[in-house]
Amino acid sequence: xxxxxxxxxxEVARLVGLTVAPEKLERFxxxxxxxxxxxxxxxxxxxxxxxxxARLTEEHNVWREDTVTDSLTQTEVFQNGTNADGYFVVxxxxxxx
Amino acid sequence: xxxxxxITELGTLLRSKKIxxxxxxxxxxxxxxxxxxxxxxxITVREKKDALCDADASDASSSRGPLAxxxxxxxxxxxxxxxxxxAGSKVLDTFVPPYSATVVQKLLASxxxxxxxxxxxxxxxxxxxxxxxxxxxxxxWDTTRVAGGSSGGSAAAVSARMAAFSIGExxxxxxxxxxxxxxxxxxxxxxxxxxxxxxxxxxxxLDTVGPMAKSVSDIAEILEVIxxxxxxxxxxSRREVPHYSTLLEKPLSGMRVGIPKxxxxxxxxxxxxxxxxxATRMLESLxxxxxxxxxxxxxxxxxxxxxxxxxETSSNLxxxxxxxxxxxxxxxGEEGMRRIIIGTYALKxxxxxxxxxxxxxxxxxxxxxxxxxxxxxxxxxxxxxxxxPNKLGDLSENTMSAYLADAFTAxxxxxxxPSLAIPAGxxxxxLPVGMQxxxxxxxxxxxxxxxxxxxxxxDWHKKKPALLS
Numbered sequence: 001x002x003x004x005x006x007x008x009x010x011e012v013a014r015l016v017g018l019t020v021a022p023e024k025l026e027r028f029x030x031x032x033x034x035x036x037x038x039x040x041x042x043x044x045x046x047x048x049x050x051x052x053x054a055r056l057t058e059e060h061n062v063w064r065e066d067t068v069t070d071s072l073t074q075t076e077v078f079q080n081g082t083n084a085d086g087y088f089v090v091x092x093x094x095x096x097x
Numbered sequence: 098x099x100x101x102x103x104i105t106e107l108g109t110l111l112r113s114k115k116i117x118x119x120x121x122x123x124x125x126x127x128x129x130x131x132x133x134x135x136x137x138x139x140i141t142v143r144e145k146k147d148a149l150c151d152a153d154a155s156d157a158s159s160s161r162g163p164l165a166x167x168x169x170x171x172x173x174x175x176x177x178x179x180x181x182x183x184a185g186s187k188v189l190d191t192f193v194p195p196y197s198a199t200v201v202q203k204l205l206a207s208x209x210x211x212x213x214x215x216x217x218x219x220x221x222x223x224x225x226x227x228x229x230x231x232x233x234x235x236x237x238w239d240t241t242r243v244a245g246g247s248s249g250g251s252a253a254a255v256s257a258r259m260a261a262f263s264i265g266e267x268x269x270x271x272x273x274x275x276x277x278x279x280x281x282x283x284x285x286x287x288x289x290x291x292x293x294x295x296x297x298x299x300x301x302x303l304d305t306v307g308p309m310a311k312s313v314s315d316i317a318e319i320l321e322v323i324x325x326x327x328x329x330x331x332x333x334s335r336r337e338v339p340h341y342s343t344l345l346e347k348p349l350s351g352m353r354v355g356i357p358k359x360x361x362x363x364x365x366x367x368x369x370x371x372x373x374x375x376a377t378r379m380l381e382s383l384x385x386x387x388x389x390x391x392x393x394x395x396x397x398x399x400x401x402x403x404x405x406x407x408x409e410t411s412s413n414l415x416x417x418x419x420x421x422x423x424x425x426x427x428x429x430g431e432e433g434m435r436r437i438i439i440g441t442y443a444l445k446x447x448x449x450x451x452x453x454x455x456x457x458x459x460x461x462x463x464x465x466x467x468x469x470x471x472x473x474x475x476x477x478x479x480x481x482x483x484x485x486p487n488k489l490g491d492l493s494e495n496t497m498s499a500y501l502a503d504a505f506t507a508x509x510x511x512x513x514x515p516s517l518a519i520p521a522g523x524x525x526x527x528l529p530v531g532m533q534x535x536x537x538x539x540x541x542x543x544x545x546x547x548x549x550x551x552x553x554x555x556d557w558h559k560k561k562p563a564l565l566s
Contacts (some may be wrong), residue, residue, distance in 0.1 A: 032439055
């Protein structure tokens with residue numbers, strides 16, 4: 001049975017852009033360990049030769065005509081974000097000295 | 098109350114001008130004023146004057162489809178153009194969508210009147226509606242208890258006559274669970290039966306869009322309007338949409354009803370079991386043939402479901418970076434963070450095959466087990482939830498027991514089958530208990546017919562809570 005440490009929780013969170021507040025870390029780690037411990041029961045399933053099912057839809061490769069159709073206007077697109085000359089403002093990823 | 102009537106009855110009254118849509122909308126807002134403070138069924142209520150304006154336009158119009166002039170609401174998981182949409186999370190507290198979901202467009206085109214957006218567990222993560230960033234939804238049968246989730250607000254609104262119907266969303270039980278806790282009907286459709294375009298995604302291989310209303314006949318009317326292929330949802334089915342409302346009167350005699358024995362496991366509350374057994378006897382008296390069947394992998398359903406759902410949600414929720422819309426990720430609530438972290442972990446190199454990969458294989462096993470049952474059964478029957486509606490706060494310490502509420506609903510979601518939850522009785526303390534009628538994929542017509550037959554012979558669904566007197 002795996003134990004998820006506080007460091008692991010913070011590391012996984014960092015990978016997806018989240019931060020767990022320090023005072024919550026212990027509780028999160030304990031809770032997540034318990035949940036994963038329960039879900040690890042899937043390791044007992046006799047599924048060695050069983051294929052995976054990732055999709056339930058019967059449809060596949062649904063195409064449409066390569067024609068221009070209606071889209072949102074620039075005004076609509078920017079109504080919830082910051083517009084700088086038609087560009088979205090994003091937090092800096094690269095830091096310069 | 099006018100909103101005690103079925104949609105069919107209301108349609109007749111509206112077309113013969115015995116009542117007006119304005120009166121229905123007034124009644125809905127009246128109920129909201131009286132009870133929404135106590136229940137928190139809504140996150141956003143439209144300005145009354147706007148809804149009345151729509152109602153007046155409906156009353157003046159000559160075109161009258163079955164949903165014309167009928168007040169409805171939407172789980173706040175459906176984007177509505179120019180009307181705030183939050184998915185129950187403060188991350189989207191500032192989000193005003195520039196477009197509407199397909200299901201919304203279809204309902205507005207049918208003439209139904211939008212009242213507001215219902216409270217829900219944030220991102221659909223929950224089975225009690227206690228994970229909403231906007232406060233929990235209370236159960237109107239006992240306001241110290243939960244309304245169920247994640248479409249708790251939708252269930253509370255319909256049962257409190259704040260609208261004639263709501264559109265909920267079911268990924269692992271989120272329509273069926275609150276429907277059964279609030280004594281209404283709720284349909285989880287076959288995966289792909291109703292377009293998911295504009296539905297804020299929780300788990301893309303599991304999410305379904307479905308109606309919640311007071312009766313099975315209402316469900317059929319709504320389903321006819323919202324089902325069908327949508328070019329904007331590549332997973333939506335191209336199969337024809339039956340006229341469900343004309344197929345309800347199929348007689349039950351000879352209907353083969355399978356009851357998986359794995360439902361009668363340790364965690365099933367005796368009172369729930371007893372009510373369920375009585376319901377099966379009633380169906381037998383109406384001509385159904387019940388038979389015991391087996392779904393050996395059912396006990397693994399919760400684990401298989403959560404591994405897949407959490408993995409998918411960790412991917413889907415990645416887009417909420419606060420750049421194009423909404424607040425930054427520091428606004429995520431605890432449950433959302435927990436599921437994203439667990440989902441990411443289950444997909445990590447080194448763990449992926451053992452966790453997510455095995456869950457996908459377990460899903461195949463469940464699909465095969467369900468498929469085998471359709472040789473000898475027309476429908477399957479089971480309780481919706483193992484327990485009675487819990488008290489607010491009861492499950493907050495132990496997340497795993499909260500997840501076990503999905504033990505009976507999640508396996509059906511994993512295989513993609515439709516399932517109709519309807520009222521089946523009340524506990525000694527007066528709490529609603531429901532059951533689910535599960536069908537073959539795309540066979541909503543049969544499960545609706547079984548549910549309709551049951552509702553003609555019983556009146557659980559007509560009962561109103563003391564709060565409404």
